[in-house]
Amino acid sequence: MLGSSAQSRPAWTAAPLPPAVEPGAPATHDWTFEAAEREVALLGADAPPVKAWTYTPEPFPVLRVRRGDRVRARLVNRLSEHVSIHWHGLRIPNAMDGVQYLTQPPVQPGGSFTYAFSPPDPGTFFFHPHCNESGQVGRGLAGILVVEGDERRKPDRELVVAVKDWRLGPDGRFLDFVTPEGASRAGTFGTLRSANGRRSVTETVPAGADLRVRLLNLDATRVMEIGIDGAEAAIIAVDGHAIAPVALDERGLETWRMGPAMRLDLLVRTPKPGGTARISDYFSAEPWTVATLTATGKPVRKAPLDPAILTRPVFPEPDLAGAERLAYTFTAASDSIASYAEAIGEDSVRRVLMDSLCVRDRTFWAINKLSWPNAADPRLPPPMAMLAAGRTYRLELVNATPHPHPIHLHGHVFRVLTSSIGGKPVYAADTVLLSPKERVEIAFVAAPGDWMFHCHILEHLETGMMGYFRVV
Template sequence: MLTRRAAIAGLGVGLVAPALLSLPRRPAARPLLTPPVAGAPALHDVTLEAKARSVKLLGKDGPESTLWTYGDELFPVLRLKRGDRLRATLKNSLGEHTSIHWHGVRVPNDMDGVQYVTQKPVEPGESFTYDFSLPDTGTFFFHPHCNETGQVGHGLLGVVIVAGDESEAFDDEAVIIAKDWRLAEDGSFLPFSTDSGAARAGTFGTLRTVNGVKRFARKVPAAADIRLRLLNLDATRMMDVGVEGAEARIIAIDGNPVEAMPLDSWRMGAASRLDLVLRTPKAGGKVRLRDYFPTEIFDLAELEAEGPDRRAEPFDPAPLYASRVPEPDLAGAETQPFVFGAASDAIASFIDTLDPDDPLSKVILDDLCTASRTFWAINKRSWPNDGHRNLPPPLARLKSGKSYRFTLQNATPHPHPIHLHGHTFKVLGSSKRKLPVHYADTVLVLPKERIEIAFVAAAGKWMFHCHILEHLETGMMGYFANA
């Protein structure tokens, strides 16, 4: 995959894109290990109150912004172990109904948190308790699944870390949460969605933060192996992630362990996660985690080493224990195609060519698009613009326990991070990029790209959608009814 970072590097040494794309991926030095038998599971009782709270996102001397959060901490982090039971009570203190979807966690269908599909809405003043066990280790997150642009836009997000995949302990760990905000100078929120943005690559934020601050920095132990858990929780943004100042390896994608891969850069769509391990420099040295995708490179984190050296041996981190995800039978899998494209109505057919700054375009957008906010489709079928209340027919009816092989084809000029609820699928390959075979719950499908995935179907009604939030709300969403 030719990323911006690779292209910049190529200018210095005379590389060209075809040569770069033909390079084989370096094999991992060691295989993944078999996970040990888990100990006695623990019960974790937590209360998550969705409520308006004041936070100074624009700096300590700036105005306050009214966010919606699950607690006093901006992004609460729930830490559990594989096999543990989570009993999370959602208390709704907002002025509208909400729910919690546990992104990437293979929960029972009635715990998936989709209003009108898997549960009744949690109305203002009501509570609902999610109760399930954690079958997999990894880095996951949770968020609402109705009015996502508004509720996630206000800050309703949290992280779930399920431990138990480390064969040897790392020296330190950092959770890095990337999220933009649509804020005016006075701290108030701008519209979370615009028709011109929804019909293209999304409406971008005006303030970019990591862990809720403009510049995220922290101290780390010197000459140490540290784990970085990076979550792209933005509603729209795509990132090309790389590390400078240290050798780094990818050890998990969407929380699922992989054979350690040297990191040049890795492209992340919205809702994707990436676990890295890196060897920090000696005391005083700095490491930068960077996003090379925007015109101006953005530093996601600056890590400064301090203290005595922790390790003297060459950098060779121990492998993670493998996930226990059901393995699809590729030979016997049923193949189904899914094409992500524009909606078939006349508005969607020309909306992408409009200039939002042109006065005539503004009239067209205001007069025609606000009445029918349907721009996208899956297999030429758009999710109805009245929300989840009136369910359309399913995209397909799958059989529980059967293996399926999906071809995901992007027929649009914009990227789409595609998420399947309740399943961890195997990414088999791409028509445009040299992707390693790996497990994920969200896969970025670039313009004119075809991605192949495979999985074992689980029983229930499972949502299938683009995770650019404006795209799912304007048509690019469906579900599977699995018996």
């Protein structure tokens, strides 16, 4: 959420963002990912390495394409359990969405699968598996995808920062990723915080320069309150999609709250020579420094900061006048709440048996009083709703619990229209954070396919707070 000094923000919103520039001839990218166990130094050079799971030899690889490029990504599984790649936030064909049993068969140990798509939206995205997420992502199985093509003016430099906690004991071994206490409340938190696989990011930057920071929350549980001190800065994109710039106060008073799976793009005017700025999470018991920026050299720019460097997003805009309204309430489950299959009945189109990686043996959460199946009923449930492709839907999302829930819709970009808490502009996203007791409205244009809809606190989606829409 935003801080209290909104009346002091610069008038950056006076001019609308310009339209996007059409991409040129597409390039082709051929990638191979090998999901495997690899040793990673997380606790420092003097500590034993951690046996992480990664898609590439380096954790959290940063891959870059341009909007409209052709991507062919072959996933080879060298692990002991099946995996996939879900391309979080990308509007790509449903068959490429990477959800085991729903959009593709699991990639079994020794097997492979090739994803082929062209990213239609520029922005900051990431990728991860979609069964046993708490364990697989908990061990580090994730990567970053930057889709270029949204800048009308280039910044002087760019910095990508991926934040993730690790559940590690003093010996470097992983602790349990899921606990009943955590899964039934706000999640099981890590013991070691990190940015880009280190305890924090320390970066030497040009003085007086425009620095674009792509910040990703890749944690399974943690909600962060992002602010900056020591530099002028603005939020220029949410979940990869440009917004009219929103100021971050250089005293740390203006902040933006982001839950797991959410991304923020910042434009930072770096300090004067010798100065230091800190991007911090103020939601912790004690502020935690995500990145320290130390400025050096002669100032690059003399003109005041103008953060409106991006072009307008290109996703289909919802037609609010013709929107169909639906409502979804996120609650704790109870003994009276059955699985989808029991409550709605058999799905005549699809009845697939899932395995233990895709269901849990406990149920704590529900959407509209229905929970994703547990181990007692491993059938793929029917969809929560049947939607029509090309039609606009306006969803009311209600958090009836005392815990936050970052709600993610696969394969779509939606407009966040209203909030009972207020304080934010209308913006585009693929994941929206519902604070306790908050009521939010979103709107989107439905695309064909079976699309997951769930909380992105990984223990919550694994213990009931998950479903999917079928768009025909």
